[in-house]
Amino acid sequence: MSELLALTIKETAEQTGISEDTIRYYEKIGLLPPAERKENKHRIYRPDDIATMKLIACLKKTGMSLEEMKPFLNLSYDDEIRNFPELFAMMQTHRSKIVNQIESLQEIVDFIDSKMQKQTEIEEPCTLKGENKLISAIKTK
Amino acid sequence: MSELLALTIKETAEQTGISEDTIRYYEKIGLLPPAERKENKHRIYRPDDIATMKLIACLKKTGMSLEEMKPFLNLSYDDEIRNFPELFAMMQTHRSKIVNQIESLQEIVDFIDSKMQKQTEIEEPCTLKGENKLISAIKTK
DNA sequence: ATATAACTTGGAGTCAGCTCCAAGTCAATC
DNA sequence: GATTGACTTGGAGCTGACTCCAAGTTATAT
Structure with missing residues (x-):
């Protein structure tokens, strides 16, 4: 049905968790490059494209806007970063933003933990019932 | 000019980095409680309110929607969390989401670092010129 | 050959989260 | 008492990120 390693x-x-409409929208706004087509004009996607989309989903979860992602995504296909000091600097900037974000998040986790004190000090005891689902969800994903 | 510990x-x-319009908007949608007023009907804010707004800004940076924040903010004033199992569970859910988010962010940092290998493996050598500004910017902030 | 299903396009509509504006109030200064 | 400045209100407008829709194409199954 599908060509060598090419997905509809x-x-x-289904693979990426991004809707068909949204994938087409990402192409329309230039976040994704124009998709490769089969003879019948249908879009096909290869493992590299899937990886890019998963990266988009990941970056989105961290609060990055689609516009901010564009230069970032161009880089994921290009390995000559060292030759472009500007791109190198941009990556560093993104990295520092993310490191900052991690710190903010950690503060919130600490805030929650301080509110929870009495319960969380008992590190994952057998007495926890409904919450175990959440804990395993964190670990598997 | 201002009353005891009350800010306009x-x-x-200025203190929170949230615009006046946005503060009024947050009140309008019920994210903030109706502000205390002076005789002249002008809004006044106290240290607790400032703290709440800073928390909102912090949560926003982590990608939380204003709707999601509402129950969270109610809690920040309420210390009887342990008496409400539902709220306790909600806090745990939030915490796990954030922990997930931190993991995603860490993956991206790792991705960037892997792209940068050649440069970052040489831990801050004297040969780096323009990039030092960025590196110090990361550390100081 | 006809129906079904999977796609295609362009464009309109939706929602969150602001952001801006006009018109009005109120207190202090000239 | 007129002006200035800081606020007030209600509501309109805007941007980003989808989401939905109608109408059309193409391939396969009956």
């Missing part, structure tokens, strides 16, 4: 937009949507 | 909306905006 539907399969891609 | 303008001063509050």
Whole structure:
């Protein structure tokens, strides 16, 4: 049905968790490059494209806007970063923003933990019932 | 000019980095409680309010929506969390989301670092010229 | 050959989260 | 008492990120 290692937009949507409409939208705004097409004009996606989309989903979770992602995504295909000091600097800037964000998040976790004191000091005891689902969800994902 | 420990909306905006319009908007949508008023009907804000707004800014940076924040903010004033199992569970859920988010962010930092290998493996050598500004910017902030 | 299903396009609509504006109030200064 | 400045209100407008829709194409199954 599908060509060598090429997924349909539907399969891609399933794989990445990004809807078909959204994938087309990302192409429209230039976040994704124009998709490769089969003879019948249908879009096809390869493992590299899937990886890019998963990266988009990941960056989005961290609060990065689609516009901010564009230069970042161009880099993921390009390995000559060392030759472009500007791109190198941009990556460093992104990195520092993210490190900052991690610190903010850690503060919130600390805030929550301080509110929870009495309970969380008992590190994952057998008495926890409903919460174990959450804990395993964190570990598996 | 101002009453005991009470700031005007303008001063509050300066302190929190949230615009006056946005503060009024947060009140309008019920994210902030109706502000205390002076005789002249002007809003005044106290240290607790400033703290809440700073918490909002912090949560926002982590990608939390204003709707998601509402129950969270109610809690910040309420110390009887342990008496409400539902709220306790909600806090745990938030915490796990954030822990997830930190993991995603860490993956991206790792991704960047892997792209940078050649440069970052040489731990801050004298040969780096323009990039030192960035490195110090990361450390100081 | 006809129906079904999976896609295609362009464009309109939706929602969150602001951001801006006009018109009005109120207190202090000239 | 007129002006200035800091606020007030209600509501309109805007941007980003989808999400939905109608109408059309193409391939396969009956």
